Amino acid sequence: MAIFIAMLGSALFTYASLSSFKWKSKITPTVVKHCQADETVSSLLAQNPSLSPEEASIKLFGKKEKTGQPSSEADHELSPASAQDLKQALSCGRWGPTQPGELFLRVYHDVLCCLDADPLSGVVSPALIGTHGSIPLSVIAPLVDLVRHMSNVIVRARREVLFASCSWSPSDAVDLISDALKELSRRAGVRGDRVVVKIIFDKAGVKQFVNNHQKVPVEVYSGEKINLPHPDEIPNLDLEVSSLHVPLLGTLHAKFMVVDREIGIVESNNMENNANVEMMTHLEGPVVDSLYDSFLVTWHDALDPPLPTHNSPAALGGFSTWNEPSFQRLFASNDQHVHPDQADAREQQAIVQDGNEAKKHLAPHNPGDPHYDDTIAAEIARVQAMYSPRPGESRVSAINRHLNDTSKSNAEPTGPEPEPGTEFTPYIAHPKEDIPMALVPRRPHGSPNNADAFVPQNEAFLSCIRNAKQSIFIQTPNLNSHHLLPALAAAVRRGVDITYYVCLGYNDAGEMMPGQGGINEAFAAKLYKELSLQERTLLHVHWYTAKDQSKPIHHQFSQRACHVKLLIADSRVGIQGSGNQDTQSWYHSQEINVMIDSEATCRKWREGIERNQNTLTYGRGSPEDGVWRDDQGHEAEGATKPSAPPVSWVKGAVGMAKKLQAKGGF
């Protein structure tokens, strides 16, 4: 711990100003070659399974000395890609039968411009960045409800489970996963086969100063601080656990799962107990090969034995939720003549009805008392039942009960009774659609400076904001990355409507450390100051307000919080994943995000976002400075003044180290 504080301190003292960097606004011929190549990290491993992903990367892209690429301060003023540039970008993806729209293509173009210095800066082989796939299910719900679905997907695995996460501590979430692994082992035993399971998370330790990837020994991962099953409890699984951290600040923050190379899950949640509402997508089709490749790059070390699916790409076809008749039935009411909003409303009401029915005969799927389902449709009904009012219970108290339970922290319900049609609907089913997609992650960057800015994730965010014509919607716990201030202000000046939802007081102590961007209130106030009174009417800052509340609750009370990471540009290009809009996620952590081009999916997401929280109505910030105040003009209880001075680095570093220690790091 002492080493950590000393290094963090000295590094912060030398906190570097951004050196000037020539922004490349062209996709270079080398990048075109990489994107159109047949060879990827995963294809090399398919040919030669004894290669490590690291060796495969070096073969393909050479050895990269990671230097960090600062993005130009003025990059939001860049001239847009020409028609020729867009044509080239189009030729750099494998879109299958899908057709990327112009905005998506502009963003994709800008993402590829980052790859010249480091083709793997997207943590995925360039040939797998631009792809397509489907999203049968999205979840916007308390953390454990996401993990309920993950545990169902795990028990259905037949060959392998690959799972990356960030912080990991004993919790309902971990119990759900451990129960699922035991059940998976039992099922594999019945079939007479074995399943390979690889789990990687971030546990910072001193050994990572030498080697960022550390295998976690059995006695540690089955011990009380991690709580995964002991090999004796899962005789038919080959489980290996690894930890990745790039000191000091290069956290593994990407959270995703790949099962049987057929299903991908990209989620916002960690593995711990907390009060967060989170978001995940369940992906199928060729995009799963991209997630698989990204997992290999993340795992880095040789896979011995080789992964069972090393030679069976998702692109060859296979499992699809759309083949389940019970899933198709969720859309039975859908006909061509119904307006999409009405179709969505009917589907939502059908799910609410299913939940009311399921409550009568289906036991909840709980940690320590699992009840798995064979289909997604059955899962949807079982989870919806938990939100369904019991006899004598109002709708709002049913939600209040569930949020009390899942957050392990009680808050009185202050919110109104939801109208029919606006019930909390955690699992969102999507009708069949093949969608253009791109993976837009970033690599970990350890040094405490903002030098690693020009990376696929950040360019995807910035390019959406640069190129949107009508609107930008963002939900994120913290929004304070310094590149966002000029970009958002410029978009407003172009007449783009900006709405963002953030969490009041989220991680304030950390955000107030020098160079960390400051608290949400301070950033919002700064942004409003940049704008004229007229321009301010286009900026809407809202503070997360839970579905059972009529006001935001400050994060220090740990009662209701939001950890969704979502950006929607012009109601059709969406970016969902692990990346926050704060300094840590923009310049340091490894992140994973999937960008999609679909009006229908973005509409369903936004409807779910509004339905499952009261932020739109009750979380509205002041139109002068963005700060939330009640009818009497009082700020929320516990709110930090936007003008509060930054925390000293000593105090901040000690606080950060203590937090890591409490979670079992160091």
Ligand SMILES: *[C@@H]1O[C@H](CO)[C@@H](O)[C@H](O)[C@H]1NC(C)=O
């Ligand atoms: C949730 O907790 C609050 C605060 O203790 C309590 O007033 C409320 O009744 C609880 N909700 C339910 C449904 O029990």
